[in-house]
Amino acid sequence: MSEARKPLWYLRxxxxxxxxxxxxxxATHLQMRVEELMGRGLRADEARREALRxxxxxxxxxxxxxxxxxxxxxxxxxGLFVEELWQDLRISLRGLIRVPMLTLTxxxxxxxxxxxxxxxxxxxxxxxxxxxxxxDPGRLVRxxxxxxxxxxxxxxxxxxxxxxxxxxFTQVAGYQNRSMAYSDGVSAxxxxxxxxxxxxxxxxxxxxxxxxxxxxxxxQPGNPLAVIVSxxxxxxxxxGRRDAAGQTIKLDGNDYVVAGVLPxxxxxxxxxxxxxxxxxxxxxxxxxxxxITALGRLRSETERPLAADELRAINRRMFPxxxxxxxxxxxxxxxxxxxxxxxxxxxxxxxxxxxxxxxxWLIACANASNLLIARVTSRRRELSVRAALGASRGRVVxxxxxxxxxxxxxxxxxGIALAWAGIRLxxxxxxxxxxxxxxxxLGRPSLALMAVMxxxxxxxxxxxxxxxxxxxxxxxxxRSATRSATxxxxxxxxxxxxxxxxxxxxxxxxxxxxxxxxxxSALQRVDLGFDSRNLLTGSIRLPPAGYxxxxxxxxxxxxxxxxxxxxxxVSGVAFADGRPPNEVNNFNNFDLEDFPAGPGQxxxxxxxxxxxxxxxxxxxxxxxxxxxxxERDAQRPNLEAVVVDRAWxxxxxxxxxxxxxxxxxxxxxxxxxxxxxxxxxxxKYVGLDKPDEGxxxxxxxxxxxxxxxxxxxxxxxxxLPAVQRTIRELDASAPLSxxxxxxxxxxxxxxxxxxxSALIGGFAVVALTLSMIGIYGVMAYYVQQHSKDIGIRLALxxxxxxxxxxxxxxxxxxxxSGTVVGLLTAIVATRLMASLLFGVGAIxxxxxxxxxxxxxVVALLACAGPAARATAVQPATVLRNE
Amino acid sequence: MAxxxxxxxxxxxxxxxxxxxxxxxxxxxxxxxLIHERTDGDLAVEDAAxxxxxxxxxxxxxxxxxxxxxxxxxxxxxxxxxRAGRRRLREEAANWRRYSRAxxxxxxxx
Numbered sequence: 001m002s003e004a005r006k007p008l009w010y011l012r013x014x015x016x017x018x019x020x021x022x023x024x025x026x027a028t029h030l031q032m033r034v035e036e037l038m039g040r041g042l043r044a045d046e047a048r049r050e051a052l053r054x055x056x057x058x059x060x061x062x063x064x065x066x067x068x069x070x071x072x073x074x075x076x077x078x079g080l081f082v083e084e085l086w087q088d089l090r091i092s093l094r095g096l097i098r099v100p101m102l103t104l105t106x107x108x109x110x111x112x113x114x115x116x117x118x119x120x121x122x123x124x125x126x127x128x129x130x131x132x133x134x135x136d137p138g139r140l141v142r143x144x145x146x147x148x149x150x151x152x153x154x155x156x157x158x159x160x161x162x163x164x165x166x167x168x169f170t171q172v173a174g175y176q177n178r179s180m181a182y183s184d185g186v187s188a189x190x191x192x193x194x195x196x197x198x199x200x201x202x203x204x205x206x207x208x209x210x211x212x213x214x215x216x217x218x219x220q221p222g223n224p225l226a227v228i229v230s231x232x233x234x235x236x237x238x239x240g241r242r243d244a245a246g247q248t249i250k251l252d253g254n255d256y257v258v259a260g261v262l263p264x265x266x267x268x269x270x271x272x273x274x275x276x277x278x279x280x281x282x283x284x285x286x287x288x289x290x291x292i293t294a295l296g297r298l299r300s301e302t303e304r305p306l307a308a309d310e311l312r313a314i315n316r317r318m319f320p321x322x323x324x325x326x327x328x329x330x331x332x333x334x335x336x337x338x339x340x341x342x343x344x345x346x347x348x349x350x351x352x353x354x355x356x357x358x359x360x361w362l363i364a365c366a367n368a369s370n371l372l373i374a375r376v377t378s379r380r381r382e383l384s385v386r387a388a389l390g391a392s393r394g395r396v397v398x399x400x401x402x403x404x405x406x407x408x409x410x411x412x413x414x415g416i417a418l419a420w421a422g423i424r425l426x427x428x429x430x431x432x433x434x435x436x437x438x439x440x441x442l443g444r445p446s447l448a449l450m451a452v453m454x455x456x457x458x459x460x461x462x463x464x465x466x467x468x469x470x471x472x473x474x475x476x477x478x479r480s481a482t483r484s485a486t487x488x489x490x491x492x493x494x495x496x497x498x499x500x501x502x503x504x505x506x507x508x509x510x511x512x513x514x515x516x517x518x519x520x521s522a523l524q525r526v527d528l529g530f531d532s533r534n535l536l537t538g539s540i541r542l543p544p545a546g547y548x549x550x551x552x553x554x555x556x557x558x559x560x561x562x563x564x565x566x567x568x569x570v571s572g573v574a575f576a577d578g579r580p581p582n583e584v585n586n587f588n589n590f591d592l593e594d595f596p597a598g599p600g601q602x603x604x605x606x607x608x609x610x611x612x613x614x615x616x617x618x619x620x621x622x623x624x625x626x627x628x629x630x631e632r633d634a635q636r637p638n639l640e641a642v643v644v645d646r647a648w649x650x651x652x653x654x655x656x657x658x659x660x661x662x663x664x665x666x667x668x669x670x671x672x673x674x675x676x677x678x679x680x681x682x683x684k685y686v687g688l689d690k691p692d693e694g695x696x697x698x699x700x701x702x703x704x705x706x707x708x709x710x711x712x713x714x715x716x717x718x719x720l721p722a723v724q725r726t727i728r729e730l731d732a733s734a735p736l737s738x739x740x741x742x743x744x745x746x747x748x749x750x751x752x753x754x755x756x757s758a759l760i761g762g763f764a765v766v767a768l769t770l771s772m773i774g775i776y777g778v779m780a781y782y783v784q785q786h787s788k789d790i791g792i793r794l795a796l797x798x799x800x801x802x803x804x805x806x807x808x809x810x811x812x813x814x815x816x817s818g819t820v821v822g823l824l825t826a827i828v829a830t831r832l833m834a835s836l837l838f839g840v841g842a843i844x845x846x847x848x849x850x851x852x853x854x855x856x857v858v859a860l861l862a863c864a865g866p867a868a869r870a871t872a873v874q875p876a877t878v879l880r881n882e
Numbered sequence: 883m884a885x886x887x888x889x890x891x892x893x894x895x896x897x898x899x900x901x902x903x904x905x906x907x908x909x910x911x912x913x914x915x916l917i918h919e920r921t922d923g924d925l926a927v928e929d930a931a932x933x934x935x936x937x938x939x940x941x942x943x944x945x946x947x948x949x950x951x952x953x954x955x956x957x958x959x960x961x962x963x964x965r966a967g968r969r970r971l972r973e974e975a976a977n978w979r980r981y982s983r984a985x986x987x988x989x990x991x992x
Binding site: 021022024025026028029031032033054055056057058060061064065068069071072075 | 909910911914928929930931933934936937938940941949952956957958959
């Protein structure tokens with residue numbers, strides 16, 4: 001009899017049996033020897049003494065044999081364990097292949113859950129959790145002017161004061177974003193750049209690949225202008241040559257010396273920047289404008305409170321010095337973690353997405369658990385036979401766990417594949433929505449999470465069925481299994497609980513998806529305030545070096561206006577320094593003559609657009625009162641006339657006309673009054689989701705860079721080439737960049753909410769589908785197990801509609817209770833995402849009711865199949881089969 | 883012939899036990915009796931050593947133990963030679979013969 005063929009459980013010995021077997025064997029031996037000796041004529045006691053003498057050291061032998069046997073036993077056990085495990089896995093695999101639908105459902109859904117959760121967690125880890133990839137990042141802060149709820153950047157005056165007076169930072173730095181036209185002598189293109197203080201790279205601890213970082217000399221007037229270029233700029237435009245440092249390039253028509261080249265891998269602040277020019281900010285005439293992002297490196301992390309005190313003190317000291325141009329004495333200086341600043345406000349979106357995918361995983365596990373319980377229940381007889389043949393309860397649990405482990409391993413494999421692909425996708429496509437996507441990797445935290453989820457999956461959908469597969473006495477199972485059992489009540493309760501939880505999880509997801517969709521559709525319906533069709537826009541930037549002559553800038557714009565008007569298909573041309581729906585570059589403060597800001601009060605602030613007189617007509621804004629800005633307004637040296645929109649007029653003069661009202665703008669107390677000369681209809685400049693709080697239109701006079709707005713009579717795409725040609729003919733070094741129609745800009749501004757609702761909506765649909773599978777499974781099983789009862793009822797005269805109502809009622813009670821729990825959860829949960837909603841409350845009754853109805857209808861459909869089968873039961877057939 | 887049984891050389895007992903078991907499954911007492919008969923009592927095999935050998939061989943997988951009724955209907959532990967045991971016996975027997983031939987060759991002529 002070879003070991004492998006024996007039923008495995010036969011070989012098992014009870015603990016302690018080794019010792020008693022040795023005792024028995026030795027006793028038997030001595031007994032035989034005694035009998036032999038007595039046969040030779042010895043007396044019983046003599047024979048006994050003689051037998052012991054002949055034997056030798058009995059006690060030592062007993063110990064020796066026991067030890068040997070124990071060692072063998074341990075060895076055998078270990079071998080058996082491995083063999084049994086292997087056998088369990090083989091049998092499970094074969095079993096799973098026989099039910100491909102079940103296996104595929106579990107693999108795909110749990111795999112999706114694991115994969116998607118890993119991808120989103122990796123993105124969140126990179127965006128929010130990981131330290132910044134700079135030297136000693138814990139000491140890096142962003143310094144800003146704090147006037148809650150706003151965090152304003154610094155001005156040149158602020159930055160220079162900070163740099164001169166601070167003592168708590170090893171160094172501070174500042175930067176401003178600025179596009180500049182790079183010209184290789186033939187054509188020009190507008191590139192993303194940054195003007196930085198010479199300390200910038202030192203503060204962040206970045207070392208150049210080639211050349212040097214900036215020194216204080218690079219910011220001194222009189223020295224050559226210096227620039228540090230990105231790796232890709234160096235590769236694409238400087239040919240990747242080792243001697244690039246020291247070369248001269250033309251930016252905005254000026255000569256810049258390339259001081260250095262950055263390495264390929266840079267921090268999140270440097271991502272997608274083409275070059276960094278050393279600042280020449282000069283001495284500021286007044287406190288504003290505010291455009292510098294200030295950074296600092298703390299002397300030590302523990303000095304943070306001291307640094308905060310110092311920042312407040314410096315601000316207090318400098319406030320009186322700029323009193324003429326800046327009156328907001330409530331504003332203070334503050335510092336925040338640079339990491340927090342880089343992460344921005346994606347916390348809610350990230351948290352929501354992560355919660356959604358984790359819930360999908362959970363629901364997938366609940367679904368798997370449910371399906372596997374059904375499988376175990378239908379195999380109860382097989383398991384009982386195994387138990388009856390001597391398999392221990394642990395052995396059966398292990399056999400069932402092997403199946404779950406296989407499924408979890410398969411799901412994890414799918415999850416890893418999905419995560420691998422997903423991370424690549426997010427790195428490319430996620431940059432629109434999340435910071436630091438370049439840093440997303442399948443790193444140790446992600447892999448750890450994945451391992452936890454894999455093990456969690458086994459426990460979640462393995463242990464429950466396994467424990468239930470072995471519950472109850474063997475005898476009872478064997479007997480009941482021969483008849484059509486209805487499954488134990490505990491198992492039924494458990495399955496109902498699982499299906500109920502599925503609905504309780506899916507419902508909040510559906511509510512969140514619903515709220516996001518309602519928000520999105522509200523955003524899409526927002527009235528821009530003008531006809532957005534056939535509006536082409538783009539940005540033009542003149543190289544300052546080529547326009548040093550007085551009047552040459554204005555001359556360029558006037559000539560461009562004239563030539564573009566003549567292009568076929570163009571019906572109107574205007575210039576402005578902002579464009580809808582969310583690109584306003586300027587906010588300005590003003591002090592109304594009628595309602596001056598008192599001491600300690602902040603002046604009101606509005607979006608501020610500088611526009612040409614044609615702008616209103618080109619955009620299609622209607623004049624409600626007064627007049628529009630004209631050429632004469634633009635030619636005045638001071639700002640004396642502005643047009644405001646209706647929202648502005650209502651906000652400040654709700655009870656009368658704003659026409660003719662006056663204010664001092666920009667904190668200037670010595671400037672002449674600025675008068676409101678006209679009121680126009682509203683348009684969106686600060687984002688579709690922002691309420692109209694009033695816009696001020698100031699006359700535009702020549703400056704180097706502006707948006708071009710063109711109204712076309714033909715589709716904009718067909719007019720664009722002629723527009724671009726016209727600009728090139730006028731000045732080839734002033735390219736038209738960031739070209740887009742207003743419709744495209746609107747679509748782009750909706751991209752984040754659209755993607756988010758697609759993502760969450762997709763997961764909600766998966767969750768709902770899984771819940772449907774769950775309720776269908778439970779009801780189908782219910783009908784199958786109760787066909788006898790149903791048959792008897794029908795035989796006793798119950799109407800088929802009664803049966804239908806009963807079965808559907810069973811299912812729907814379950815669904816409804818799960819859904820209600822889900823809705824209650826949603827009431828609490830949706831409040832956390834209020835910042836993502838637009839035009840709909842976090843507890844929108846219509847959405848909640850809609851989700852409730854949707855879930856019930858879909859669940860009804862899922863119950864319909866099993867219910868129909870129940871009514872089709874033939875009493876005679878069922879009863880005969882008994 | 884010299885009087886008194888010879889002491890057993892280290893390792894020899896295992897080979898003897900394996901050899902005896904080629905005749906079929908046997909309990910410890912049977913093995914002891916058979917070795918005693920085969921050698922006419924020339925080899926002094928202590929029962930203690932014999933049982934230690936049996937359990938050692940069992941642990942090594944050279945024999946297999948199983949409880950079965952004995953000839954006079956007692957429950958006894960029967961030992962059977964395994965395939966590995968048979969192989970080991972062939973090797974050890976060959977070794978033993980070479981050894982004894984070598985010793986014999988040196989001692990020849992005395």
